[in-house]
Amino acid sequence: MCTGSPSSNGSQPEETNATTEQQPQPEQEATEQPLRTPTHAIVGAAKAEEILAEYGSNLKLLECNSQVSELLTIIRDKNTTRSDFKFYADRLIRLVIEESLNQLPYTDCDVETPTGAIYEGLKYRSGNCGVSIIRSGEAMEQGLRDCCRSIRIGKILVESDANTHEARVVYARFPDDIGSRQVLLMYPIMSTGNTVLQAVNVLREHGVPEKCIILSNLFCTPVAARTVVNAFPQLKILTSELHPVAPNHFGQKYFGTD
Numbered sequence: 001m002c003t004g005s006p007s008s009n010g011s012q013p014e015e016t017n018a019t020t021e022q023q024p025q026p027e028q029e030a031t032e033q034p035l036r037t038p039t040h041a042i043v044g045a046a047k048a049e050e051i052l053a054e055y056g057s058n059l060k061l062l063e064c065n066s067q068v069s070e071l072l073t074i075i076r077d078k079n080t081t082r083s084d085f086k087f088y089a090d091r092l093i094r095l096v097i098e099e100s101l102n103q104l105p106y107t108d109c110d111v112e113t114p115t116g117a118i119y120e121g122l123k124y125r126s127g128n129c130g131v132s133i134i135r136s137g138e139a140m141e142q143g144l145r146d147c148c149r150s151i152r153i154g155k156i157l158v159e160s161d162a163n164t165h166e167a168r169v170v171y172a173r174f175p176d177d178i179g180s181r182q183v184l185l186m187y188p189i190m191s192t193g194n195t196v197l198q199a200v201n202v203l204r205e206h207g208v209p210e211k212c213i214i215l216s217n218l219f220c221t222p223v224a225a226r227t228v229v230n231a232f233p234q235l236k237i238l239t240s241e242l243h244p245v246a247p248n249h250f251g252q253k254y255f256g257t258d
């Protein structure tokens, strides 16, 4: 299924570097193999109505296509090098951030073109800001900054007990007027959903209405989705995959720590 690295045919995995030019594959090989439907595509497309019934309309999945499937596959592959992992994770993050920005409220905006014609366009309706949950959420900050140059970004640190998964907030810093902004909350992995629950609670304590929060996420388990949607039915969630197994190695591999 994958057109890039790593090897998908069960042979010895190839170490690749994202900056190295890929060798073109013979065209015959690429076109004769029918593409398999990835698991997340089944969840994302064929079961769309079930997802709507189960989680409501505020849980949205990134549009499923072969490119997204390849990125998810590379990120989940244990043989992916750290360099490739970061490169492809950043690509997926960018797609999720772009679609998250699409969930913000917009308003009409007319501009005059160089020919004097009026172009009927759109612009963001009000102030926005980002909030990342330390530490994996910080991996998503650059993707947001690449789209919104000088956006303010707050931080929340939530500590989870390794055994009980109980989470508690130990640090939070936000822009003073966060209560009047649309908040893009960034965290790539939702396993139990406890970390995100605590982060949303802190935002609410700082005056941010639930409906003004968009959660940008890469990997979400059905359990976490149910937990968060039940606790905060007005919160919008955008994720690229709903799958029972969360890649909990994300933070360690992205940042290169144990």
Ligand SMILES: O=P(O)(O)OC[C@H]1O[C@H](OP(=O)(O)OP(=O)(O)O)[C@H](O)[C@@H]1O
Residues within 6 Å of the ligand: 133, 134, 135, 136, 137, 160, 165, 167, 189, 190, 191, 192, 193, 194, 195, 196, 224, 246, 247, 248, 249, 250, 251, 252
């Ligand atoms: O939905 P939850 O059950 O709360 O879990 C969310 C994430 O937090 C944990 O990672 P870790 O503590 O390593 O966080 P980090 O990657 O952000 O450092 C866990 O392994 C998940 O990846």
